[in-house]
Amino acid sequence: MASSVKKEKKAGKFQWFVFLILIPVLFALVLGTVILSILGVNVADLGKNAIQDFPLAAAMFEEEKSEESVESTDVINEKEEEITRLQQELDTKNQEIRTLEEELEELHISIEAEREEEEPASNSHLKEVAQIYENMSAGKAAAILSEMNNGDILLHMEEMSTEARASILGKMEPEKAAKIMNELDD
Structure with a gap:
């Protein structure tokens, strides 16, 4: 019977700890996280920063950061290469545009020259025909x-x-x- 009383006391102390301390603390943490998230605070970053103060956890996050920095460096290098390639394409297209604009200007000039050549010919032809009617x-x-x-x-x-x-x-x-x-x- 003594062992059952000890079990009840142990179970009673554990229940007391769970109901009076553990559950309210967990509830407060969840409620605080929800409120901070609604207010726009990044709770995950705050948690990581707080955990980094502990030596074992800091070593774990440093490994993650180094992996992330290597990955981000690779991504940055890829993006810079893509930017360089796109800049070269842009320069090529701009040169093509300038060439086409020059060709267009030359065509306008040649068309104007042809019109000027045709006008005097048609005017002289009309003058000849009018001279025939006059005669x-x-x-x-x-x-x-x-x-x-x-x-x-x-x-x-x-x-x-x-x-x-x-x-x-x-x-x-x-x-x-x-x-x-x-x-x-x-």
Whole structure:
């Protein structure tokens, strides 16, 4: 019976320790961790820093830090290599852009030159055709021009002298001549 009383006292002291000390301390730790996490405090880092003050735990974290630093150095080196490669690609693309812009500018210049060459040729051709109409009789020129659309008639008549225009318009149908005169005024 004495042994059962001793067991009850031991069990009673253990229960007393668990219910009055261990459970409230654990509850306080959990509650504190939750509150600090909600407030934005990194509890894991705080715990690591606190544990590092103990000699055995500090040695364990130093090994982890050295492994992490080697890994982070490798990652940094890889990223730096990638940055260098991307910078070289960027330089190459910028050079291509400059080359294409120069080619585009050259093409614009050549197109402008071709236009300038074509304009005098077309103007001289129109002047020649207008000269032909001026040398014809007004009736024949009016008959030929009457068969054209108003835009073409205007092009030819703008290159003619005023006297030639007047005599040709005088030989055209009045309605057509009136339309041409209106368009010549514009």
